[in-house]
């Protein structure tokens with residue numbers, strides 16, 4: 001429930017509502033009762049409360065006496081206005097008890113023909129104000145049983161059939177807090193809202209979650225997971241048909257990159273070191289500065305036999321390829337010869353460019 005007492009608006013400085021009134025002063029210790037009223041005017045849902053009270057003050061000034069003849073007003077949203085000081089007695093209950101009562105008036109018309117019901121805000125504010133006056137105002141003696149409806153003082157319908165019974169029943173604090181179920185909030189949006197349920201913050205994530213992994217699946221079964229997508233790609237290349245997912249999304253794996261061939265880098269020969277490489281690096285064999293006679297003869301003999309083998313081999317291969325081409329293509333023999341020549345030149349070129357090819361007995365043409 002709102003604390004309506006915190007928001008009491010003091011209108012006692014308003015000369016129209018609370019003009020000076022000589023002869024109506026009193027000592028607050030003479031206060032013996034608290035009278036409850038309605039203003040018998042229809043209470044709209046939305047209205048200017050202070051304008052309403054000034055208008056009522058004008059009417060009272062013309063018919064009863066100077067200023068508004070209530071000490072407190074309570075509007076539809078439960079706003080409490082202090083309109084007259086307790087030290088001023090008013091023409092309010094129509095009896096000789098005017099001088100000893102505090103008058104509280106609720107906005108509304110609580111009997112026929114309008115039969116308005118006090119708002120729940122009005123009940124809550126009235127209850128809190130009554131507790132303050134009855135329990136926290138030692139300067140006068142009036143307390144709960146002294147809270148009475150206007151009609152208890154004199155012959156009047158005030159404060160209406162919808163409110164008078166509730167006031168008659170007041171004997172204690174519990175009674176003023178016992179708000180009739182029929183009273184509803186006129187402006188529920190002005191009421192304190194329950195505190196929103198704030199979800200407990202989740203601990204900050206300080207390490208990658210499992211969702212951050214690149215997962216490799218093969219035939220629906222996970223076969224690996226990697227933090228780096230390259231690792232996942234490699235796994236896919238090794239497992240044809242495997243797929244990679246990341247955070248549930250399938251990733252298209254790029255084609256496997258071709259391995260980069262390392263170019264042959266000639267190794268420098270350290271000066272003074274013996275030349276031990278058996279592989280010739282040029283067409284010209286490295287001269288042997290001091291061949292022994294037997295070695296030189298062996299070399300020459302070797303070269304000669306190599307030449308024979310080479311010629312025979314080329315001839316045989318040529319013949320076989322020529323037969324094959326004739327058979328496969330049906331081309332005339334002179335055309336297969338042209339093709340054959342080209343093939344042999346290609347082989348020769350290949351051997352030239354790849355001196356490490358070990359085609360036994362054949363050296364470049």
Ligand SMILES: [Zn+2]
Pocket residue numbers: 036037038092150158159
């Ligand atoms: Zn009244």
